[in-house]
Amino acid sequence: MSDLPSDLLRVDGLGRRYGDLAALDGVDLRVAPGDRLGLIGPNGAGKSTLLNLIAGSLRPTAGRIRFDGRDVTRLGPARRARLGVGRTHQHPAVWSSLPALDNVLVAGRRPWGRLRAGGRERARELLAEVGLAGVERTAAGALSHGQRRQLELAMALAGEPRLLLLDEPAAGLAPPEVELLASLLAALPRTVAILLVEHHLDLVYGFADRITVLHSGRHVHTGTVPETRSSPEVAAAYAGVAP
Numbered sequence: 192m193s194d195l196p197s198d199l200l201r202v203d204g205l206g207r208r209y210g211d212l213a214a215l216d217g218v219d220l221r222v223a224p225g226d227r228l229g230l231i232g233p234n235g236a237g238k239s240t241l242l243n244l245i246a247g248s249l250r251p252t253a254g255r256i257r258f259d260g261r262d263v264t265r266l267g268p269a270r271r272a273r274l275g276v277g278r279t280h281q282h283p284a285v286w287s288s289l290p291a292l293d294n295v296l297v298a299g300r301r302p303w304g305r306l307r308a309g310g311r312e313r314a315r316e317l318l319a320e321v322g323l324a325g326v327e328r329t330a331a332g333a334l335s336h337g338q339r340r341q342l343e344l345a346m347a348l349a350g351e352p353r354l355l356l357l358d359e360p361a362a363g364l365a366p367p368e369v370e371l372l373a374s375l376l377a378a379l380p381r382t383v384a385i386l387l388v389e390h391h392l393d394l395v396y397g398f399a400d401r402i403t404v405l406h407s408g409r410h411v412h413t414g415t416v417p418e419t420r421s422s423p424e425v426a427a428a429y430a431g432v433a434p
């Protein structure tokens with residue numbers, strides 16, 4: 192794949208094995224600043240594995256990851272977060288006993304625990320941006336599942352990421368909540384590139400500029416939404432599987 196100087200994220204030949212199983216097998220990926228990339232594929236395709244490898248919570252058994260021109264393959268998740276890689280999880284990771292506002296404040300701390308200048312005001316703004324104005328003082332554990340997803344998005348944004356990895360943000364949401372999520376994602380600034388892993392294909396098709404499809408750990412397609420919808424390789428990857 193060509194080496195574009197504008198790449199924010201560059202993944203080359205990335206692989207992860209579990210014994211005989213190749214959860215991910217020689218995958219290349221490019222993400223430019225401000226890009227909206229959807230990552231889809233049937234169950235077990237390797238989507239979460241790829242996301243966890245990029246976030247640094249999982250180590251590859253092959254390949255290389257560069258972020259903003261720097262080789263981060265051997266850096267842990269905290270170092271990558273400080274460089275600008277943010278993420279959300281399949282199961283929202285929030286501090287249940289802390290109020291929503293404090294969750295955002297803590298998530299946005301500078302290294303060594305210092306709060307950002309204007310942090311409290313910014314945290315309130317972020318909560319409002321994700322549709323959580325009015326629940327600043329509510330303990331995260333008392334929020335609904337959908338609200339905890341919104342909170343985790345605000346927490347990820349508090350770290351001012353340049354790349355945001357979203358791991359199935361629509362999982363467990365009711366249809367009106369998915370609509371809200373779609374509008375929240377559409378409103379995110381282009382200062383952050385987004386990699387969206389999701390089974391909810393309408394959400395991905397409405398959001399992404401480009402879509403990458405994995406199947407059995409391998410890259411099978413990258414293209415625009417119309418190209419993806421009409422791709423025979425994508426249809427084959429999903430054959431016999433309800434997408």
Ligand SMILES: Nc1ncnc2c1ncn2[C@@H]1O[C@H](COP(=O)(O)OP(=O)(O)OP(=O)(O)O)[C@@H](O)[C@H]1O
Pocket residue numbers: 209212213214215232233234235236237238239240241
């Ligand atoms: N810790 C592990 N040990 C063994 N196998 C694993 C482990 N984690 C993932 N796998 C396997 O790796 C493959 C890819 O899993 P992964 O979770 O990345 O797929 P996915 O595309 O995210 O699937 P889903 O859409 O169901 O979340 C699967 O076959 C899975 O069973």
